[in-house]
Amino acid sequence: MRDIDDGMPAGREDLKALYPHTGNAAIIGITGNPGCGKSTLTDKLIGRYRQANLRVGCVAVDPTSPFSGGAILADRVRMRRHYLDPGVFIRSVATRGALGGLSPAVWGIVHVMDAMGYDVILVETVGVGQDEVDIAALAHTSLVVTVPGLGDELQALKAGVLEIADIFVVNKAEKPGADRAVSALNMMLQLGEVTGDGWEIPILLTTALDGAGVDELVDAIDRHRQHMLQHGALSQRAIARAETEIRVATAALIHRRLVGLLARDPGMVEAVALRDRDPLSVAEELLATAMKAPLEG
Amino acid sequence: MRDIDDGMPAGREDLKALYPHTGNAAIIGITGNPGCGKSTLTDKLIGRYRQANLRVGCVAVDPTSPFSGGAILADRVRMRRHYLDPGVFIRSVATRGALGGLSPAVWGIVHVMDAMGYDVILVETVGVGQDEVDIAALAHTSLVVTVPGLGDELQALKAGVLEIADIFVVNKAEKPGADRAVSALNMMLQLGEVTGDGWEIPILLTTALDGAGVDELVDAIDRHRQHMLQHGALSQRAIARAETEIRVATAALIHRRLVGLLARDPGMVEAVALRDRDPLSVAEELLATAMKAPLEG
Numbered sequence: 001m002r003d004i005d006d007g008m009p010a011g012r013e014d015l016k017a018l019y020p021h022t023g024n025a026a027i028i029g030i031t032g033n034p035g036c037g038k039s040t041l042t043d044k045l046i047g048r049y050r051q052a053n054l055r056v057g058c059v060a061v062d063p064t065s066p067f068s069g070g071a072i073l074a075d076r077v078r079m080r081r082h083y084l085d086p087g088v089f090i091r092s093v094a095t096r097g098a099l100g101g102l103s104p105a106v107w108g109i110v111h112v113m114d115a116m117g118y119d120v121i122l123v124e125t126v127g128v129g130q131d132e133v134d135i136a137a138l139a140h141t142s143l144v145v146t147v148p149g150l151g152d153e154l155q156a157l158k159a160g161v162l163e164i165a166d167i168f169v170v171n172k173a174e175k176p177g178a179d180r181a182v183s184a185l186n187m188m189l190q191l192g193e194v195t196g197d198g199w200e201i202p203i204l205l206t207t208a209l210d211g212a213g214v215d216e217l218v219d220a221i222d223r224h225r226q227h228m229l230q231h232g233a234l235s236q237r238a239i240a241r242a243e244t245e246i247r248v249a250t251a252a253l254i255h256r257r258l259v260g261l262l263a264r265d266p267g268m269v270e271a272v273a274l275r276d277r278d279p280l281s282v283a284e285e286l287l288a289t290a291m292k293a294p295l296e297g
Numbered sequence: 298m299r300d301i302d303d304g305m306p307a308g309r310e311d312l313k314a315l316y317p318h319t320g321n322a323a324i325i326g327i328t329g330n331p332g333c334g335k336s337t338l339t340d341k342l343i344g345r346y347r348q349a350n351l352r353v354g355c356v357a358v359d360p361t362s363p364f365s366g367g368a369i370l371a372d373r374v375r376m377r378r379h380y381l382d383p384g385v386f387i388r389s390v391a392t393r394g395a396l397g398g399l400s401p402a403v404w405g406i407v408h409v410m411d412a413m414g415y416d417v418i419l420v421e422t423v424g425v426g427q428d429e430v431d432i433a434a435l436a437h438t439s440l441v442v443t444v445p446g447l448g449d450e451l452q453a454l455k456a457g458v459l460e461i462a463d464i465f466v467v468n469k470a471e472k473p474g475a476d477r478a479v480s481a482l483n484m485m486l487q488l489g490e491v492t493g494d495g496w497e498i499p500i501l502l503t504t505a506l507d508g509a510g511v512d513e514l515v516d517a518i519d520r521h522r523q524h525m526l527q528h529g530a531l532s533q534r535a536i537a538r539a540e541t542e543i544r545v546a547t548a549a550l551i552h553r554r555l556v557g558l559l560a561r562d563p564g565m566v567e568a569v570a571l572r573d574r575d576p577l578s579v580a581e582e583l584l585a586t587a588m589k590a591p592l593e594g
Binding site: 015019107243255282 | 319530543548565567570
């Protein structure tokens with residue numbers, strides 16, 4: 001697994017070999033603002049799927065510092081009860097790819113779990129500033145979790161997340177304002193253009209802490225999966241997913257070269273910092289140089 | 298401006314020409330969760346800088362749907378009173394670059410405003426799922442705005458945002474729990490490793506709605522700028538900024554080629570969706586082909 005995380009050639013060759021064996025798992029993205037109870041909800045979903053005797057992979061996508069480069073195990077402690085279950089594979093991955101966007105390592109881990117025969121793979125974001133949209137590109141079904149009483153937040157949701165949600169979850173439904181949150185989401189859904197191949201986006205109420213509403217959520221996820229499967233391997237969504245992954249993989253390849261080239265000539269970066277050169281000309285030069293390097297670089 | 302947004306060659310040549318004239322503006326990033334009052338705070342900061350007779354650029358980085366591709370003018374309405382002021386230039390830009398991460402257009406707009414002689418440039422994120430970390434790479438001074446009573450949210454902040462904040466703002470300070478939020482942030486700061494060239498990160502209380510605390514915030518921003526200027530054009534931060542921009546520019550160049558190549562051969566994407574091919578081999582092939590294309594592509 002270490003190799004895949006690092007994006008080293010060995011990992012890449014492994015991934016090529018196992019790719020044909022992927023495509024069977026249900027990949028479920030879980031996004032939402034910090035404090036909305038995503039981890040607890042994920043924990044409850046793992047429990048439900050285990051009860052149904054399904055093997056569950058869980059990828060926690062952690063915010064990574066661009067400075068330290070490390071992935072943080074955040075509040076994984078909430079899923080501790082599943083750590084010793086051989087039917088559950090929990091893995092924490094750094095969120096950010098070198099060129100921004102979701103790290104190729106996330107795709108890699110998901111493919112490994114898929115090929116290993118895990119039935120359900122939950123991909124959960126942790127913390128702030130994360131690429132919900134990229135998780136949606138990776139997932140078959142995207143849950144967007146919110147909580148009652150956010151007001152402005154719902155307004156913001158409208159802009160960014162409306163089009164990626166397959167299922168809305170209002171968690172902490174025991175709190176005041178849950179009904180109002182559902183009404184607000186409903187109104188947004190009516191105003192927005194619904195994309196998703198004719199799927200009607202449900203809004204579900206859950207209380208992850210005591211598990212209320214989680215069965216209904218599992219049902220909704222299953223219904224969405226059936227709906228998507230009817231559209232086949234060349235659905236709009238599947239094509240978009242393949243295209244995104246090709247782009248992520250290409251960007252990673254290019255990045256590895258760029259890092260090498262920039263490290264060899266730190267003066268380039270300094271010249272831009274001093275405004276002796278501009279970043280666009282340097283980019284063109286780097287690209288021209290990278291092209292002359294062997295592809296294995 | 299249109300050209301720069303589109304990343305067309307004309308815009309790129311303009312940017313190269315104006316880049317030597319940039320580097321004078323104070324670039325201030327403003328990030329924080331939806332509903333924390335970023336827009337109102339930005340509005341108040343614009344007002345303060347205008348009182349001091351400074352010209353202000355304001356870039357609202359909007360969440361963009363990967364499907365529709367458009368930038369949304371979100372709640373810009375809150376800044377409406379500044380729209381007719383010729384000393385204020387407000388611009389809304391789509392957040393996402395084609396390969397993920399902050400769009401190169403954001404860098405472009407900031408450079409244009411800088412070269413035009415705007416003294417202060419506020420770069421504010423709107424909505425969810427955004428790259429706070431990328432805004433921090435672009436800005437000289439990064440404000441991270443939070444509100445009282447978030448609990449879990451603070452915990453998440455710790456992981457992702459601690460290292461990018463130059464100044465913490467607890468907005469809506471009139472709400473209960475403001476002191477507790479300050480204590481929690483203080484504790485996090487003591488636990489975390491402080492990077493930033495010896496700068497001691499202040500935690501400020503504001504009520505953006507009535508402007509309380511905004512003067513102190515303006516002072517803190519100014520102090521941070523003076524602090525950074527003492528470290529010169531080759532500070533760790535300036536080098537990181539130049540390197541990030543070179544990467545963003547290179548990624549944009551490469552992306553334009555990839556889009557062309559993928560559009561010419563949609564069968565490649567379909568083959569990956571059908572698992573007849575794997576994304577990594579396709580990426581290698583694309584890269585090899587892109588290298589043979591002329592650089593102007």
